[in-house]
Amino acid sequence: MRFLVARCRVDYVGRLTAHLPEATRAIMVKADGSVLIHADGGSYKPLNWMSPPCAIRVSPGEADDDVEVWTVENKAGETLVITIHEILHSSEHELGVDPGLVKDGVEAHLQALLAAQVERLGEGWRLLRREWPTAIGPVDLMCRDASGLAVAVEIKRRAEIDGVEQLTRYLDLLNRDPLLAPVRGILAAQEIKPQARVLAQDRGIECVVLDYDAMRGHDDPATRLF
Amino acid sequence: MRFLVARCRVDYVGRLTAHLPEATRAIMVKADGSVLIHADGGSYKPLNWMSPPCAIRVSPGEADDDVEVWTVENKAGETLVITIHEILHSSEHELGVDPGLVKDGVEAHLQALLAAQVERLGEGWRLLRREWPTAIGPVDLMCRDASGLAVAVEIKRRAEIDGVEQLTRYLDLLNRDPLLAPVRGILAAQEIKPQARVLAQDRGIECVVLDYDAMRGHDDPATRLF
DNA sequence: ACATCTATGTCGTAC
DNA sequence: GTACGACGTAGATGT
Structure with missing residues (x-):
């Protein structure tokens, strides 16, 4: 350098x-x-x-x-x-190759934590799978609620309007599948912007605020990412 | 420093x-x-x-x-x-205060150029105004085509899927206004991503690729931003 | 201060 | 290589 x-x-x-x-x-x-x-x-x-x-x-x-x-x-x-x-x-200056940065606390970690604690979304809920594949990309979490209905969950650190659009596209697609429909949507994030909340409500999408520290407190070390 | x-x-x-x-x-x-x-x-x-x-x-x-x-x-x-x-x-080291960067070629400039050359969108078109106000934000350009129909134009340097979503929201809103409806949409950009083009087509939104150099060649210095 | 939108975004990753 | 989403996004701009 x-x-x-x-x-x-x-x-x-x-x-x-x-x-x-x-x-x-x-x-x-x-x-x-x-x-x-x-x-x-x-x-x-x-x-x-x-x-x-x-x-x-x-x-x-x-x-x-x-x-x-x-x-x-x-x-x-x-x-x-x-x-x-x-x-x-x-x-x-001679610096050499850098060993690189080690991170924690990003969306992948939130997803891993919530996958292990889907009861935070509702009692009796089951996780079908993480990264549920669709033609337009993977849904973060696919669940079934206590009554057996399918729920698509989009996870963000900060949910903004484009997160609602993304989930809406997934729901449009998923609801065309007769084996799955009707599919509900949940937007789960550490922080949800007011405009995103309004748009979500308007489209019948439920918003859930995630408490990262509380979720980490209930963390099962066996499912930990890092 | x-x-x-x-x-x-x-x-x-x-x-x-x-x-x-x-x-x-x-x-x-x-x-x-x-x-x-x-x-x-x-x-x-x-x-x-x-x-x-x-x-x-x-x-x-x-x-x-x-x-x-x-x-x-x-x-x-x-x-x-x-x-x-x-x-x-x-x-x-002593550096002092920096006089700062002078830019050209960003979206604002594209908008100014296209506003002065709306005939690039179609013959006989008229500009109603730039930054047409709506409840959810300003539409970049509002025009009337040769037959007098309203057209909302969204301008991007690179149009991606979120640009289509944005224009769709504007069109939904604008088409509720009986004085304006029906309103068509045009996505105008220097570069349009394939997925954006597909989604736009699916929603009846026309795509126009802008040639920045050609537009600058026809530039009227009086309307120039810089 | 808050919310929204742009960016020479950059960066990782799946395809 | 291209496409797509996340980012400690940062930064500008309007309310």
């Missing part, structure tokens, strides 16, 4: 056209050729960047006050032109 | 729990207190990070081979603990 601090202008031409006027910025060049241009603030997104894999060509500056011009191009034909006026810092 | 290269472990506890085992990584600390942990590859997203505003507390390491432990905490109570084993590089 190369890290430099330089006074520069930047021009991106690709999915859109964008320009950075001259200023002092941090430039990170990674081993895979990707380039990040960072300002001294503004969270993790760079002002401008080029995604790997890409090639960097360095040429001498044309104007008197240009030190060098970098042309970075990737496979998709997008280009990033960095015109460097002054290099204030430059260093090279 | 401070930039360092260090052998470190990282633990994030917040919206989820995540852990980075010991390895050599690049650490960027910005003026606003935000911290980015980068590997030597993998595009612009850091392996781990903390968004501003946040406070950094540095304490001596407890184990023999820990140089120091950074505890970064933000307003939301999320924490990032960086256990540093060895510092391989450290430098400090």
Whole structure:
């Protein structure tokens, strides 16, 4: 990895056209050729960047006050032109391959927990299966309620309007299956946006708020994902 | 801005729990207190990070081979603990405030261009207005075709299935208005995903692919956004 | 502050 | 490789 601090202008031409006027910025060049241009603030997104894999060509500056011009191009034909006026810092570092991030607490985990605790949806409920296959994608959980009726459950960390649309498409399809119909729908999430709740209600879809900590408290270690 | 290269472990506890085992990584600390942990590859997203505003507390390491432990905490109570084993590089840089990025070619520009060239949708078409207000949000363009029928146009850079859903909701609503009904729908985009095209067709929504360069060629500078 | 929508989204994963 | 959904989505914009 190369890290430099330089006074520069930047021009991106690709999915859109964008320009950075001259200023002092941090430039990170990674081993895979990707380039990040960072300002001294503004969270993790760079002002401008080029995604790997890409090639960097360095040429001498044309104007008197240009030190060098970098042309970075990737496979998709997008280009990033960095015109460097002054290099204030430059260093090279060996990092090696990263062992990578270990995560917990995402939707897959919520699904595993709820699959093991379907009684949270209603007494006497049974799980038919997780990832119930349909032509337009898998339904997170397919259950039968105490009276034996089929229920499709869509699980989200935060349920928004598109989650309701997704479940609606599943229900439309599932209700055409005479072996399954009538199929009810449940939207289960840690957090349900008001608009999503309204739309769900309008379509006869029940909303259930999941308490992740409580569910983890009842967790059976044998069914744990991690 | 401070930039360092260090052998470190990282633990994030917040919206989820995540852990980075010991390895050599690049650490960027910005003026606003935000911290980015980068590997030597993998595009612009850091392996781990903390968004501003946040406070950094540095304490001596407890184990023999820990140089120091950074505890970064933000307003939301999320924490990032960086256990540093060895510092391989450290430098400090003054960048100043960045003038910021200038963009072109986004959806707003597409909308402005198409509004000025509604004849691309059909001969004799008229624009009623951009951002036609409805109870569930504005319709990008509302037009009348040559025969005087109303047409709602949804504009996207890349049209996917959610764009069809969005337009469908608008059409459902608009068709309840006796002054407007019947209202047709058009999905206009630089690129239309196959699934979106199929769903649109199924719902009687017409798809139009926009040629951005051709539209810009016919651009009237007076109506230009930038 | 809250809700909604866009993004050069990026990233993983199933097909 | 393409398509699709999740994301610690982040960021902008309007109420």
